[in-house]
Amino acid sequence: MELLDAFLPYLLPIVYAVAMISVFMGLCSYSVLAERKVCSWIQGRVGPNRTRVPLLGHIPILGNLLTGLGIFQPAADGLKFLFKEEIVPGHVNKFYYMLAPVLALAPALTTMVVLPFGRYVDADGITQPLVLANVDLGMLIILGISSLGVYGIVLAGWASNSKYPFLGGIRASAQMISYELAMGLALLPVFMWAATPGSDYGMSLFGAVQSQQTLWLFIWQPLSALIFLVALFAETNRLPFDMAESETDLVGGFHTEYGCFKFGLFFVAEYAHVIMGSALFVLLFLGGWNFLPGLADPWGESLIGTLLSIAWFTTKVFFMIFFFIWMRWTLPRFRYDQVMSLGWKILLPLAVGNLVFNTIIIALYDTFTR
Amino acid sequence: MAKTKVLERKPLTPMEKTFLPQIVSGLKTTFGTMMQKDVTLQYPEERPNIPDNYRGVPTLVKDPNGREKCVSCQLCEFVCPPKAIRMTPGGIDAEADPERAHVEKAPKEFDINMLRCIYCGLCQEVCPEEAIFLQDVFSLSGYSREEMINNKEKLYELGGTLPDQHSKWDKKKAAEQSGNAH
Numbered sequence: 001m002e003l004l005d006a007f008l009p010y011l012l013p014i015v016y017a018v019a020m021i022s023v024f025m026g027l028c029s030y031s032v033l034a035e036r037k038v039c040s041w042i043q044g045r046v047g048p049n050r051t052r053v054p055l056l057g058h059i060p061i062l063g064n065l066l067t068g069l070g071i072f073q074p075a076a077d078g079l080k081f082l083f084k085e086e087i088v089p090g091h092v093n094k095f096y097y098m099l100a101p102v103l104a105l106a107p108a109l110t111t112m113v114v115l116p117f118g119r120y121v122d123a124d125g126i127t128q129p130l131v132l133a134n135v136d137l138g139m140l141i142i143l144g145i146s147s148l149g150v151y152g153i154v155l156a157g158w159a160s161n162s163k164y165p166f167l168g169g170i171r172a173s174a175q176m177i178s179y180e181l182a183m184g185l186a187l188l189p190v191f192m193w194a195a196t197p198g199s200d201y202g203m204s205l206f207g208a209v210q211s212q213q214t215l216w217l218f219i220w221q222p223l224s225a226l227i228f229l230v231a232l233f234a235e236t237n238r239l240p241f242d243m244a245e246s247e248t249d250l251v252g253g254f255h256t257e258y259g260c261f262k263f264g265l266f267f268v269a270e271y272a273h274v275i276m277g278s279a280l281f282v283l284l285f286l287g288g289w290n291f292l293p294g295l296a297d298p299w300g301e302s303l304i305g306t307l308l309s310i311a312w313f314t315t316k317v318f319f320m321i322f323f324f325i326w327m328r329w330t331l332p333r334f335r336y337d338q339v340m341s342l343g344w345k346i347l348l349p350l351a352v353g354n355l356v357f358n359t360i361i362i363a364l365y366d367t368f369t370r
Numbered sequence: 371m372a373k374t375k376v377l378e379r380k381p382l383t384p385m386e387k388t389f390l391p392q393i394v395s396g397l398k399t400t401f402g403t404m405m406q407k408d409v410t411l412q413y414p415e416e417r418p419n420i421p422d423n424y425r426g427v428p429t430l431v432k433d434p435n436g437r438e439k440c441v442s443c444q445l446c447e448f449v450c451p452p453k454a455i456r457m458t459p460g461g462i463d464a465e466a467d468p469e470r471a472h473v474e475k476a477p478k479e480f481d482i483n484m485l486r487c488i489y490c491g492l493c494q495e496v497c498p499e500e501a502i503f504l505q506d507v508f509s510l511s512g513y514s515r516e517e518m519i520n521n522k523e524k525l526y527e528l529g530g531t532l533p534d535q536h537s538k539w540d541k542k543k544a545a546e547q548s549g550n551a552h
């Protein structure tokens with residue numbers, strides 16, 4: 001018993017981390033399913049509706065319902081990737097070729113460490129975030145690490161030693177650089193308002209959520225929200241910005257030479273980025289787990305309240321994921337030069353202007369209310 | 371030479387230049403289609419409606435009294451552009467059908483190679499006895515080339531019986547009974 005007590009502080013974080021990774025990976029595979037289903041509905045089709053697992057799929061009515069919704073499809077997809085023949089083209093640089101998918105997925109999974117997903121009220125009556133690591137610099141960590149994901153793509157493009165992946169890799173890096181700037185600049189006003197002098201939250205995402213109790217940031221910072229959203233689409237390499245993949249002109253882009261599970265890793269990484277992006281947008285602009293603008297926290301202090309806050313947060317994240325998918329099947333892909341000019345000539349000046357404008361407002365506010 | 375007419379395009383309004391209204395209306399459209407009914411046919415369970423004049427797999431048919439209609443005239447064999455039809459004419463068994471024996475012939479063997487057939491329908495058009503019809507079967511599969519050749523039994527099985535407008539044998543009998551056989 002004493003031994004357990006001694007180890008508990010070390011054991012518990014590991015258990016939490018494993019639990020969170022499992023949930024997150026589950027979400028990833030189901031967002032793949034959501035993508036396929038929403039896409040098929042938009043196109044007037046049915047989508048995956050045949051995969052049936054034994055027992056569970058044969059419960060009279062429920063089984064048919066679940067099968068029709070494609071609930072068992074992710075299992076089939078994953079197994080398919082696992083059991084495919086492992087093909088490594090002869091012309092690639094083996095080591096980097098193998099490393100690239102891992103490098104693409106790891107950053108996306110790392111960022112979730114600082115992602116708060118709910119709140120609880122501790123023994124002293126203080127509201128605390130539910131998060132693996134509650135650090136002050138949450139946002140900086142996310143910005144820093146999530147953009148490392150592009151190295152996986154660039155490396156894949158380079159190691160594949162073939163022209164289409166190479167072009168894909170180059171595009172991905174160019175796009176990442178252009179939109180990273182606008183994204184960071186769009187976020188600054190948010191934290192300038194959220195982290196007022198004297199507040200002890202700093203750059204933490206929890207602080208950003210707590211500051212939105214009365215008014216969601218997306219309502220009074222719509223420009224920041226818009227710039228951030230566009231940049232988010234670009235950063236996650238989703239249509240209309242999927243320059244790196246761009247099937248029509250680059251075959252498959254950076255993953256042209258990849259197959260089986262290595263391709264699966266890239267695939268999961270893309271959805272991991274989507275989920276992270278959605279969660280981030282919800283935290284920063286859609287009030288996190290706050291119920292509605294003006295009605296922040298109707299859930300009580302008990303465990304139920306905590307669970308409700310998590311549920312509400314997840315609902316919003318699901319909506320954002322749906323929005324990502326919905327957008328993808330609505331808009332055509334931009335041309336490469338359009339993407340660049342949108343990033344450098346429109347979003348960046350807008351973000352700078354927005355920053356200056358907010359700085360002036362804050363300065364005036366501080367001068368006249370002191 | 372016809373002159374190309376250049377259409378005047380209205381310049382975009384500032385709001386349109388941001389693309390945002392277009393994106394919103396696009397999102398509205400896709401959301402609308404999401405709510406609509408699916409057009410997918412769940413194929414093996416649900417079958418499409420085949421119109422009457424559909425040109426599917428060529429088949430041999432029998433008349434309502436169960437007689438073979440084909441008289442092995444071989445016209446279809448000769449007309450078939452890709453030479454998909456191969457037949458051997460034969461006689462009719464005098465024991466089984468004394469009435470028709472030595473009057474008509476019937477195919478001994480009748481093979482249609484479905485790997486050659488182009489579904490042109492010429493065989494149906496040329497047949498003087500209305501014995502061969504392209505009906506509603508449209509999906510064929512097999513593991514070998516031999517399996518894809520429909521033999522006589524298969525052709526009759528696929529064809530079944532179709533209503534006959536002429537019923538020449540019945541008319542002949544009626545004429546004989548009323549004493550006016552030719």
Ligand code: SF4
Pocket residue numbers: 428446449450451452453454455482486487488489490491492493494504
């Ligand atoms: S449909 Fe045309 S190709 Fe096919 S068997 Fe008849 S005549 Fe030949």
Ligand code: SF4
Pocket residue numbers: 439440441442443444445446447493496497498499500501502
């Ligand atoms: S199917 Fe018709 S055309 Fe062909 S041999 Fe028989 S009677 Fe003649």
